[in-house]
Structures are given as structure tokens and as C-alpha cells.
Amino acid sequence: MDNIRNFCIIAHIDHGKSTLADRLLQITGVVGDHEFRDQMLDTMDIERERGITIKSQSVVLPYTGRDGVQYRLNLIDTPGHADFSYEVSRALVACEGALLVIDASQGVQAQTLANFYMALEQDLEIIPVINKIDLPAADVELVKTQIKKDLGLDPESAVAISAKEGVGIEEVLEAIVHLVPPPKGDPAAPLKALIFDSHWDPYRGTIVNLRLFDGEVKPGDMIRFMFNNASYKVEETGVFLIARQPRPKLCAGEVGYIIAGIKTVSDTRTGDTVTLADRPCAEALKGFQLVKPVVFSSFYPISSDDYEELAVALEKLKLNDASLTFEKDHSTALGHGFRCGFLGLLHLEVVQERLEREFDLSLILTAPSVQYLIGFKDGQEIIIDNPAKYPDPMLVAYAKEPFIRAAIITPEQYLGAVITLCIERRGVQKEMKYLDTSRVELVFDLPLAEVLFDFYDRLKSISRGYASFDYEFLEHRTTDLVKVDILVATERVDALSMLVHADRAYSRARRSCERLKKEIPRQLFKVPIQGAIGGKIIARETISPLRKDVTAKCYGGDITRKKKLLEKQKEGKKRMKQVGNVSIPQSAFLAVLKTDEEE
Amino acid sequence: MRDFSPVFPREEASLGIYVHVPFCRTRCHYCAFSTSPYDVSAVERYITAVKREIELWSREPSLQELLSDFGADTLYFGGGTPSLLEPRQIQELLEACQQVFPFARNPEITLEINPATADASKVRGMRDAGLNRASLGIQSFDDTELAAMGRPHTVEDALRTFDDLRRAGFDDISLDLIGGFPGQTRESARRSLRAAIDLGPEHVSVYLLEVKEGSRLDAMIRSGQILAPDEDLAADIYLDVCSSLAEAGYAQYEISNFAPEGHRSKHNLKYWRDRPYLGLGPAAHGMTGRARYANAADVAAYERNVNEDRLPAGTFMDFTPDIRFREALIMGLRLVEGLDLVKLGERYRVDARAFVLETIGDLESAGLFVLSRDHLALTARGRLLSNIVFTRWV
Numbered sequence: 001m002d003n004i005r006n007f008c009i010i011a012h013i014d015h016g017k018s019t020l021a022d023r024l025l026q027i028t029g030v031v032g033d034h035e036f037r038d039q040m041l042d043t044m045d046i047e048r049e050r051g052i053t054i055k056s057q058s059v060v061l062p063y064t065g066r067d068g069v070q071y072r073l074n075l076i077d078t079p080g081h082a083d084f085s086y087e088v089s090r091a092l093v094a095c096e097g098a099l100l101v102i103d104a105s106q107g108v109q110a111q112t113l114a115n116f117y118m119a120l121e122q123d124l125e126i127i128p129v130i131n132k133i134d135l136p137a138a139d140v141e142l143v144k145t146q147i148k149k150d151l152g153l154d155p156e157s158a159v160a161i162s163a164k165e166g167v168g169i170e171e172v173l174e175a176i177v178h179l180v181p182p183p184k185g186d187p188a189a190p191l192k193a194l195i196f197d198s199h200w201d202p203y204r205g206t207i208v209n210l211r212l213f214d215g216e217v218k219p220g221d222m223i224r225f226m227f228n229n230a231s232y233k234v235e236e237t238g239v240f241l242i243a244r245q246p247r248p249k250l251c252a253g254e255v256g257y258i259i260a261g262i263k264t265v266s267d268t269r270t271g272d273t274v275t276l277a278d279r280p281c282a283e284a285l286k287g288f289q290l291v292k293p294v295v296f297s298s299f300y301p302i303s304s305d306d307y308e309e310l311a312v313a314l315e316k317l318k319l320n321d322a323s324l325t326f327e328k329d330h331s332t333a334l335g336h337g338f339r340c341g342f343l344g345l346l347h348l349e350v351v352q353e354r355l356e357r358e359f360d361l362s363l364i365l366t367a368p369s370v371q372y373l374i375g376f377k378d379g380q381e382i383i384i385d386n387p388a389k390y391p392d393p394m395l396v397a398y399a400k401e402p403f404i405r406a407a408i409i410t411p412e413q414y415l416g417a418v419i420t421l422c423i424e425r426r427g428v429q430k431e432m433k434y435l436d437t438s439r440v441e442l443v444f445d446l447p448l449a450e451v452l453f454d455f456y457d458r459l460k461s462i463s464r465g466y467a468s469f470d471y472e473f474l475e476h477r478t479t480d481l482v483k484v485d486i487l488v489a490t491e492r493v494d495a496l497s498m499l500v501h502a503d504r505a506y507s508r509a510r511r512s513c514e515r516l517k518k519e520i521p522r523q524l525f526k527v528p529i530q531g532a533i534g535g536k537i538i539a540r541e542t543i544s545p546l547r548k549d550v551t552a553k554c555y556g557g558d559i560t561r562k563k564k565l566l567e568k569q570k571e572g573k574k575r576m577k578q579v580g581n582v583s584i585p586q587s588a589f590l591a592v593l594k595t596d597e598e599e
Numbered sequence: 600m601r602d603f604s605p606v607f608p609r610e611e612a613s614l615g616i617y618v619h620v621p622f623c624r625t626r627c628h629y630c631a632f633s634t635s636p637y638d639v640s641a642v643e644r645y646i647t648a649v650k651r652e653i654e655l656w657s658r659e660p661s662l663q664e665l666l667s668d669f670g671a672d673t674l675y676f677g678g679g680t681p682s683l684l685e686p687r688q689i690q691e692l693l694e695a696c697q698q699v700f701p702f703a704r705n706p707e708i709t710l711e712i713n714p715a716t717a718d719a720s721k722v723r724g725m726r727d728a729g730l731n732r733a734s735l736g737i738q739s740f741d742d743t744e745l746a747a748m749g750r751p752h753t754v755e756d757a758l759r760t761f762d763d764l765r766r767a768g769f770d771d772i773s774l775d776l777i778g779g780f781p782g783q784t785r786e787s788a789r790r791s792l793r794a795a796i797d798l799g800p801e802h803v804s805v806y807l808l809e810v811k812e813g814s815r816l817d818a819m820i821r822s823g824q825i826l827a828p829d830e831d832l833a834a835d836i837y838l839d840v841c842s843s844l845a846e847a848g849y850a851q852y853e854i855s856n857f858a859p860e861g862h863r864s865k866h867n868l869k870y871w872r873d874r875p876y877l878g879l880g881p882a883a884h885g886m887t888g889r890a891r892y893a894n895a896a897d898v899a900a901y902e903r904n905v906n907e908d909r910l911p912a913g914t915f916m917d918f919t920p921d922i923r924f925r926e927a928l929i930m931g932l933r934l935v936e937g938l939d940l941v942k943l944g945e946r947y948r949v950d951a952r953a954f955v956l957e958t959i960g961d962l963e964s965a966g967l968f969v970l971s972r973d974h975l976a977l978t979a980r981g982r983l984l985s986n987i988v989f990t991r992w993v
Binding site for chain 1: 883916989
């Protein structure tokens with residue numbers, strides 16, 4: 001156990017987490033140069049394309065230190081996005097140390113701080129790593145000052161590296177060996193292991209990623225998950241060297257995996273404790289939470305024939321994504337679909353993209369909604385996440401919406417614009433402090449719904465990309481909620497309804513109408529598009545009727561061309577949703593969700 | 600859907616012959632057609648190749664069968680710019696056709712003319728070669744608009760050519776105009792139309808602009824150099840055109856064509872009336888009754904084929920009776936007179952009315968067409984929105 005070091009890498013987005021991981025894999029010989037590719041630990045296409053990590057993963061790095069001792073360094077790669085902050089926190093629990101990577105040209109950012117506090121909470125040994133020292137704009141001394149001032153860490157312990165150029169990587173390994181304490185634990189005690197993620201394998205079922213704190217586990221053992229009391233027989237234990245590498249057993253202090261005939265990842269829960277069925281540990285590890293989705297949207301297949309396929313696809317994604325929830329939903333306008341719950345907008349986008357790419361589905365999404373708490377006059381309370389379920393306003397006594405606490409770090413020159421943005425979004429300022437002469441940290445309480453709606457893009461654009469942002473959930477607070485309906489040709493399109501703050505109702509309704517007008521092709525008749533609260537129309541646009549759709553020249557040589565054009569037109573029509581007697585293209589539904597910047 | 604299974608009709612009309620002349624000196628901005636730069640030796644090679652193609656067709660038994668009963672009665676030189684050819688070259692092609700295809704008496708022989716390419720003596724030569732109908736591509740009577748279209752001539756050029764045609768004895772002249780070009784106004788379109796009517800041609804074609812993918816115009820619109828044409832304005836211009844021409848005695852007989860009875864284009868009517876026609880030359884299309892074909896568009900590929908004794912049809916689409924029946928509907932409805940559903944039904948041995956009701960019945964309330972017991976025709980509104988109807992049949 002003395003030669004084991006368990007660590008993770010945490011960083012603000014784009015500060016070089018994956019590049020450092022790649023270098024560690026190369027220098028320790030886990031991957032040869034010929035099999036190397038960027039972002040080794042991100043195996044999903046979508047992770048690689050977007051440069052993000054969604055799933056946690058571990059890998060053993062064998063390293064012979066300068067002291068001649070052979071070490072086993074377990075690197076646990078964690079997601080980097082706030083959507084997955086619970087997953088990150090569990091991965092941190094599995095470690096004794098963390099490399100906190102800071103971009104030498106950007107310095108400490110909001111997620112640097114958020115990750116730092118999270119690591120601190122888990123009592124991890126934190127090693128600051130100043131990356132990208134090869135950049136002309138790198139200012140190592142300034143970053144060291146920030147490390148001292150913002151993080152309260154010893155700047156002398158910081159390792160200055162360039163992961164891209166491979167400079168300083170060995171120093172990082174030495175720092176891990178010397179600064180991160182070896183794991184503690186009792187190999188003879190009953191098994192106590194933490195699930196920090198799980199993956200689904202089509203041949204073996206769920207692969208559970210574990211960190212053992214006490215005891216040991218080997219094939220043949222009957223194990224028990226303490227959250228749901230389910231028991232399984234272990235088929236295989238092992239560690240990851242990128243690929244799975246079976247080992248006869250896993251012992252206290254180690255990081256590895258077990259396979260135990262578990263059908264879906266939903267049967268295992270990140271943060272749960274694994275113990276032996278016949279010799280259980282006294283108590284479970286602390287901090288377990290059942291992650292709950294916070295953002296909801298309904299997914300409908302464009303072609304109603306694809307409904308079954310969508311159901312199958314969601315089931316398949318769910319095998320590997322326990323935090324995705326879905327249930328049947330029905331819309332008068334769009335037919336059968338699913339109400340899906342996500343950890344955040346990134347999670348939603350990832351699922352949408354995978355459904356469209358891996359399962360070749362064309363989807364219509366409804367506007368993402370948060371969960372509202374609705375209190376009735378008779379004292380009853382319900383939670384709703386779907387505008388379609390919004391009760392008769394006459395019966396409603398109050399509504400509450402979820403708030404988050406956001407930490408924003410911005411260069412001073414954008415401070416005014418950032419504060420204005422937050423206030424526009426109904427934010428309440430809680431704190432403002434100068435990190436140094438030019439950078440300010442702001443803390444705002446903001447309604448989650450406002451943050452979902454293009455907040456991050458706006459923040460980036462008003463600060464020319466310099467402001468950084470992180471958030472955590474706070475509580476539900478009383479709000480003035482209304483339901484805005486959209487009517488196309490006087491028919492209410494339920495899939496376009498949204499729950500918004502009363503102050504926002506007019507602008508959101510107007511915006512939806514304008515965008516729909518742009519996207520819905522002209523029809524044979526005049527089509528009014530209206531936004532309404534109850535029976536009251538609050539916004540209106542009109543699509544004038546189509547007057548011309550004609551092929552002027554049609555002689556011998558034009559017939560083939562014309563038929564092709566007509567076929568194309570017909571195909572296009574097939575991809576539209578018929579709502580009443582209006583054909584609405586998929587793009588119209590998506591346009592309503594788009595942010596200003598995307599236009 | 601009910602089972603409609605038409606059968607192939609018997610052909611019962613004379614053949615039309617189209618000769619495609621692919622050369623252009625410059626390319627107009629709205630054009631995406633395959634054309635070749637003009638040069639003297641390329642034209643000579645082209646003439647030889649087309650004569651070869653005519654000979655190859657003469658050996659086709661299927662064509663002989665088509666020709667034996669009714670012969671051919673129209674010949675149309677289109678392009679490209681056929682007026683770039685010398686009269687003797689046109690004559691050579693004409694004679695080659697006459698040797699192989701039995702022509703009816705007084706066939707309609709049309710030449711498309713670009714005003715910048717023919718002077719008085721050339722026009723006379725064309726008349727002497729045996730051409731009896733001219734289609735003059737004026738497009739607009741506004742020099743600014745002509746320049747915007749990339750046309751290589753001025754209004755003055757066009758007026759002179761028209762005058763030359765009349766002097767040479769052409770008593771069947773058609774004028775082409777374009778409606779809805781970016782920059783055109785309702786007023787300028789009216790002025791062009793008035794000028795066209797004042798010349799007193801026998802026939803007028805007005806084509807609402809289509810922005811074709813691959814044309815210079817398309818690129819200019821995409822890059823924001825010019826505004827996309829206003830569809831509503833185009834619709835207004837079109838309705839103006841229809842009423843002004845009707846007043847002046849040019850009855851509309853097809854979506855884009857206007858002429859008094861007796862001056863309609865016999866050749867073009869074949870396309871709309873489901874009649875077979877032969878297409879000669881690169882990129883020419885033909886319809887044999889059982890198939891539609893397109894010759895190789897590339898001049899070199901076309902020449903290679905005929906020089907190796909092969910008909911140069913690059914693509915062939917065999918009809919099924921059903922496909923031909925649907926095309927007959929689509930093409931026939933372009934005519935203002937509409938379709939006699941009883942005759943069409945007899946021709947294809949189907950219940951044409953039931954088919955129409957089943958496929959477009961729901962559009963009746965939109966006022967796009969008028970359906971009586973035995974007759975179907977588009978309304979004026981329906982002609983402007985004809986693609987809505989036609990998409991139901993592809």
C-alpha cells in the first residue's frame with residue numbers, strides 16, 4: 001500500500017487536463033507512441049470532438065521513482081463540467097491527492113477555485129501545476145502569486161510544465177510520489193469500497209469502477225451494494241491499463257474494477273458503498289447522493305414511426321448513463337415522445353447528439369425546463385417540470401423555482417457588464433471581492449432557469465471570453481411564474497409552451513413568434529403565430545401566404561431537373577411536423593431554443 | 600391507396616426534333632446550363648458529330664417504327680446560342696435531318712437567336728437555309744437590367760435584330776422576357792412588356808426567374824452581393840404580365856407562354872402534350888414513349904461516343920406506364936386548357952379522375968384547380984403555385 005498513490009487532475013476548462021493525462025500515460029509507458037492519440041482517456045466520440053470528459057475513468061501508471069522505488073500511481077480522470085459535479089466529487093473521494101492544473105497565461109479561474117474547494121473539502125493533498133509555460137503570454141510568477149493569494153497554497157510547491165511540449169512531466173510524477181500520501185486502510189477489515197463510476201460493456205454488463213478503502217475483493221465473492229441492498233457474485237476483478245487487466249484480487253488502497261453480472265449501470269450508483277454480503281462493513285461511506293436531473297425536455301421523433309426506435313435508443317443510452325431519466329410523454333402537436341431529465345444543458349446536448357448520430361434519429365426537442373414547486377391554495381404542493389402539466393392558475397397559491405449560487409471571476413474592465421447581465425437575469429449579488437488589482441470574484445444567486453437560457457454564452461461574449469463561471473445548487477425560492485403558450489394558426493402547439501417568470505413573458509413570447517415566423521415556410525393560407533398567457537394574446541406575427549412556387553421553364557431538358565426539384569421538395573415536407581394544417585419544420589422547434597449569438 | 604396501373608398508350612403523333620447547340624460566347628448570370636466556349640474548330644467538330652448522331656438514329660428500329668406512321672413535323676435549334684452558328688452550318692444540320700427523318704409538309708423550324716450574335720446578312724442566311732420561326736432572347740428592355748443579368752447585348756441590339764428578322768421575312772417571331780430578376784420593379788417589368796408588345800411579335804414567353812444552384816447569380820446572392828429576388832414582387836409581375844398580354848391579344852396557353860391561336864409553339868406543345876421527341880447534340884434530352892434519355896453533356900464525351908458508333912445517351916430512364924402517366928399529368932396541367940381526364944384515362948386505361956381526387960383532392964378548397972366531371976385545369980393562382988400540386992405526383 002505504501003507504493004500506491006491515488007490522484008486526480010482537476011482544472012478549469014481548457015487549462016490542459018487531458019494533455020497532461022496524455023503525457024503521463026506516455027512517459028510511464030502505458031501507451032506506446034504508435035498507439036497514442038490525443039485525449040487517450042476520452043473514449044466516446046463526442047468527448048473527443050468536443051474536448052470534454054463525461055465519464056470518469058482510471059488508469060494505473062507504473063513509475064519507478066528517482067528513489068528507485070516502483071510505484072503504482074492510479075490516475076482517476078474526472079469530468080470537467082459543472083453538470084457532472086457530483087461525479088467529480090465522488091472521484092475526488094477516491095483519491096488522496098489532486099493535481100490542480102492552471103494555465104500559465106490565464107491564471108486562476110472560476111472552475112479552478114470551485115475544483116480547489118472541492119478537493120479541499122475531501123482533504124486532498126493539492127499540487128498546483130502551472131501548465132503552458134511555453135506560451136508567449138505565460139506569466140509563471142503572476143500565477144504563483146495567485147496560487148498564494150487565491151488558493152492559500154505554497155507557490156514553491158507548484159510544478160511549472162508544458163504538457164504540450166512534454167516539459168516538466170517527470171517533476172509532476174516526483175511531486176505525486178513525494179507529496180501525495182499513500183492510501184490508509186485495513187486490508188483485513190470487511191470490504192469497504194466506493195463506486196466512483198460505472199460503464200456498460202455489451203459483453204460483460206456493467207463494469208464498476210471502485211476505490212477500496214478496507215478489505216479486499218476477488219472473483220467468487222458475494223458483494224452487496226449498500227444503497228439498494230442488491231447482491232451480486234463477482235466474476236472478475238482487475239485494473240485498467242487503458243484496457244481492462246484482470247487481477248486475482250483488489251486490496252485496500254487500490255483502484256480498479258469489478259464485473260459481477262450487473263445488467264445496467266442504473267443498478268449501480270456512483271457514490272454507493274460496496275461490501276461483502278456475508279461480512280459487511282459497519283457503515284457506508286459518507287456523501288452518497290442519488291443524483292437527480294435538474295433540466296427537463298421532451299424528445300419527439302420527427303417521424304412518428306421512429307417512436308419505438310427512440311425508446312430503444314434511450315434504453316441503450318441509459319445502460320451507460322444512470323443519471324439520464326425518461327418517461328413516456330404525449331403531445332397533441334407532436335404525438336408520442338419522452339420526457340427526459342438531465343444533469344444540465346451539456347448533458348442534454350450530449351444525449352441529443354448521441355441519439356441523432358449513433359441512432360440516426362431526427363428529433364424535436366421542447367424548451368428545457370427546470371423543476372418548479374407549485375403550491376395550491378388548499379395547501380397541497382407538487383413538483384412540475386413540464387409546462388403541459390401546469391395547473392389552472394386560479395388554483396395556484398405560489399410557485400417556487402430553483403436557484404443556484406454562481407461564482408464568476410472576471411477581469412475588472414468587464415465588471416459592469418457582468419453585473420448588469422446577472423441583474424437582468426434576476427440575480428441577487430451576494431459578494432464581490434478583488435482577487436488582485438485586475439480580477440474580481442462575484443457571487444450571485446441566480447434562478448437556474450435564467451442560467452440555462454444562454455447565460456454562459458452571453459457572459460463569454462460580454463467579457464470577450466475572459467469571465468469564468470461555476471455554480472452550485474442552492475434552494476427553491478418563491479417566484480412569479482406564468483405559462484406562455486404559442487398558437488400557430490390559432491391552434492395551441494403544446495410542445496412550444498414554456499414556463500417563464502412573468503417579467504420575461506412578453507419578450508420570450510415575442511422572440512418565439514419572431515423565430516417561428518422566420519423558420520416556418522409560407523403556406524397556402526395566412527398563418528398567424530401568437531404568444532398567449534391563458535386567453536390573452538401578448539405577441540403576434542403573421543406569415544403571409546405563399547404566392548409563388550412555380551417552375552417557369554419546362555421543356556424537354558427541364559423535365560428531369562424539375563422532377564428532381566419536386567422530389568426534393570416532397571422529401572423536405574416529410575421532415576416537417578404537420579400541426580393542424582400547417583407544416584412546421586424541425587428547424588422551427590430548434591430555433592425557438594437557440595440563443596441570440598447562434599443566429 | 601387504390602390500385603392505379605396504367606398501360607402504355609399508343610403513340611399517335613408526329614415526332615419533334617430538338618438540336619442542342621452548346622456554344623456560348625459568355626455565360627449569363629442566371630444560367631447553370633452546360634455550355635462550351637465558342638471556337639471555330641470546336642463548332643466544326645460539333646457539326647460532324649451531330650450528323651453522325653443523326654445517322655446512328657437512322658439505324659434504330661424503334662425510331663423507325665415511331666417515324667413510319669406520322670413522320671416529324673417540328674425542328675428546334677436551341678442552346679446555348681445556336682445563332683453563333685453560320686447559316687451554312689445550320690443548313691447542313693437541317694439537311695442531314697431531312698435526309699433521315701420524313702418531315703411532314705410545312706414543318707415548324709425554329710432557331711433561338713441571341714441579339715448580339717446575328718447581323719442582317721446572317722439573319723437573311725438563316726431564313727434562306729429554311730428556318731421559318733425565330734425565338735429572340737431579349738429578356739428585358741432595360742439596359743441596366745440586361746447588364747445585371749450578364750447578357751452580352753443592349754436593347755438597341757435587340758431592336759435591330761428584330762427589325763432584321765422582319766426584313767428577312769420571318770413572320771413567326773417569339774420574344775423571351777425574364778420576370779422577377781433582382782433589381783427589376785413592377786414598373787420596369789411593365790415597361791419591358793409594353794415595349795415587347797409594341798414590336799408586335801407573334802409569340803411571347805415570360806419566364807419568372809429561378810435562381811439555379813451553380814449559377815453566378817446564386818453565388819452573388821449567397822455572398823450578399825445582391826439581394827435575393829422578392830417572390831411576392833415576382834408574383835405581382837407575373838399577374839401583370841398575364842393580364843397585359845391577354846389585353847394585347849396574346850392569350851396565355853402555358854404557364855410561361857402567350858400567343859394568339861395559330862402562333863403557339865408546335866414544338867414546345869409536344870413536351871406538354873406527352874408526345875415523343877428526339878434530342879440531338881450534347882446534353883439534349885429525348886423521349887421515345889418508353890424511355891427518357893439525356894445525351895452526354897460534355898461535348899468531348901458526346902463526340903467520343905458518336906465517333907465510336909454509339910448513341911451518346913448518357914442517362915436513360917425507362918418509363919413505367921405509371922411514371923409516364925404521372926408525367927403526362929404534370930406536363931399537361933401546365934397548359935391553360937388543362938387536361939381532358941376522359942381522354943387521358945382512355946389513353947392510359949385508368950380512372951384518371953379518381954386518381955386526381957385521391958392525390959390532390961384536399962387542395963381543391965385552396966383554389967388551385969378546377970375539376971369538373973371530365974376536365975382538370977389549374978387556376979391562375981394554381982399556375983403560380985403549380986409545384987404544390989405537382990409534388991403530389993412525383
